[in-house]
Amino acid sequence: MKPSHIILFAVVVLLVAAAIYYLPSRMRIVTGYAAKSMCSCVFVAKRSPESVLERDLNFSFIKYANAWVDRDEKAAYSTILGMSKRKAIYREGLGCRLVFDDKDGVASFANKPLLAPNDPAIWPKGERLADTVFAEVNYDALNTSIAKYFDEPGKSQYNTRAVVVVYKDQIIAEKYAQGFDAQTPQLGWSMTKSLTNAMVGALVDEKKMNLEEAVNIDSWKSDKRNNITLNHLMQMSSGLEWNEDYGDNSDATLMLYLEPDKARYAIEKPLVDEPGKSWVYSSGTTNILQYLVRRQFEDQEEYWRFAYENIFHRIGMRSLLLETDGTGLIVGSSYGYATPRDWARFGLLYLHQGNWFGDQVLSREWVDYTADPAPASGGEYGAQFWNNSSGKYSTAPRDMYLCQGFHGQRVFIIPSKEMVIVRLGVSEEGTFDFDAFLRAVLNNIGK
Numbered sequence: 001m002k003p004s005h006i007i008l009f010a011v012v013v014l015l016v017a018a019a020i021y022y023l024p025s026r027m028r029i030v031t032g033y034a035a036k037s038m039c040s041c042v043f044v045a046k047r048s049p050e051s052v053l054e055r056d057l058n059f060s061f062i063k064y065a066n067a068w069v070d071r072d073e074k075a076a077y078s079t080i081l082g083m084s085k086r087k088a089i090y091r092e093g094l095g096c097r098l099v100f101d102d103k104d105g106v107a108s109f110a111n112k113p114l115l116a117p118n119d120p121a122i123w124p125k126g127e128r129l130a131d132t133v134f135a136e137v138n139y140d141a142l143n144t145s146i147a148k149y150f151d152e153p154g155k156s157q158y159n160t161r162a163v164v165v166v167y168k169d170q171i172i173a174e175k176y177a178q179g180f181d182a183q184t185p186q187l188g189w190s191m192t193k194s195l196t197n198a199m200v201g202a203l204v205d206e207k208k209m210n211l212e213e214a215v216n217i218d219s220w221k222s223d224k225r226n227n228i229t230l231n232h233l234m235q236m237s238s239g240l241e242w243n244e245d246y247g248d249n250s251d252a253t254l255m256l257y258l259e260p261d262k263a264r265y266a267i268e269k270p271l272v273d274e275p276g277k278s279w280v281y282s283s284g285t286t287n288i289l290q291y292l293v294r295r296q297f298e299d300q301e302e303y304w305r306f307a308y309e310n311i312f313h314r315i316g317m318r319s320l321l322l323e324t325d326g327t328g329l330i331v332g333s334s335y336g337y338a339t340p341r342d343w344a345r346f347g348l349l350y351l352h353q354g355n356w357f358g359d360q361v362l363s364r365e366w367v368d369y370t371a372d373p374a375p376a377s378g379g380e381y382g383a384q385f386w387n388n389s390s391g392k393y394s395t396a397p398r399d400m401y402l403c404q405g406f407h408g409q410r411v412f413i414i415p416s417k418e419m420v421i422v423r424l425g426v427s428e429e430g431t432f433d434f435d436a437f438l439r440a441v442l443n444n445i446g447k
Helices: 003-043 049-055 060-064 139-147 189-205 230-234 251-258 262-267 283-294 300-315 340-351 364-371 434-442
Strands: 066-070 075-080 083-091 095-098 160-167 170-176 336-338 401-405 409-414 419-425
Touching (some): 003 060, 003 066, 003 251, 139 434, 189 230, 189 283, 189 364, 230 283, 251 283, 283 300, 336 340, 419 434
Antiparallel strands (some): 066 075, 075 083, 160 419
């Protein structure tokens, strides 16, 4: 055989081997994403399957998946050309989760009603908007500026679904894309990490968890991972190996779509750097935090109710739904659904230093800690919140910090402006200019 033929044969063998190794898991990630998204959008957000296919599952490799709903079963399915079939099921109060075998995800957890009826009081305590008019706000110009970031019919440039602008505790502007309104719960993706911050903060305030203590995970006791503290995890500086690439077979996508136990997958990652030395963004880290939160409670239902009753319902986030994995763990890295107004309420809690109109839900010390930049992050990250102390958003004040999620989900908290700004949508990385958007909003408020 000629040398050139040997080389060609070797290349073909390597390509086939790579395809055998790579494609099956990639296809299962794609169909898992499609099934999970279809299930949550239909049964949690109450949207039509047609809308989900057109507006949520039409990008990258996801568009090649075929997804459908079985309403009787309260489930969604997905395949690619009949292969890699995945199923996600819905359970009241717990949202949707992927099914991994005949047992996982089928049995129901205890589901007593978690959501209270909406309060008719003035927003943010209720849903009725005040008629307050601020002289320093140019309302017409503000609304015009916001409208420019919504697409005209038939176009898909910005893919913005909701904008809510809050100034001095009042909604001064809001707009929704066709098919969405103030009552439509929307996925926050990694903004859910900031919800996890609140859960940890409440337990730290109660002195049930300690930022400076090692987190005491059994499988870490025999190696240097035993030096990882709660603070290291909160600030994404644990030193654990992690790859957060949403466009590939990464730790993030493998955990979310191929692993039934999200926390266990992250806990088993090896240490690659000294804790506290380097910053690595990691959804796995947040699910370890949820694992540590769950350990504080006697049973699953007590854990779930703590999140709603001790924190989120106290501030009127009554649309919020925190989805779980097959073990009952709240997927605190990624799967929080809430209406845009409820995302704005969450921002207000932090704007007011953890105080909800006289009710101190989180301590001022915790909120200060949250907003302070993590030493290893270069001024871009705090504690499960992003940070603008580095000036990444050049048109916004340096005291701004924010919840940030995949596809352009944002809750901007700007203490010096007494503002919270929410933007939700489906924008691929780099396609939405948030700096220009913030400028368009801020230029119409104040002198």
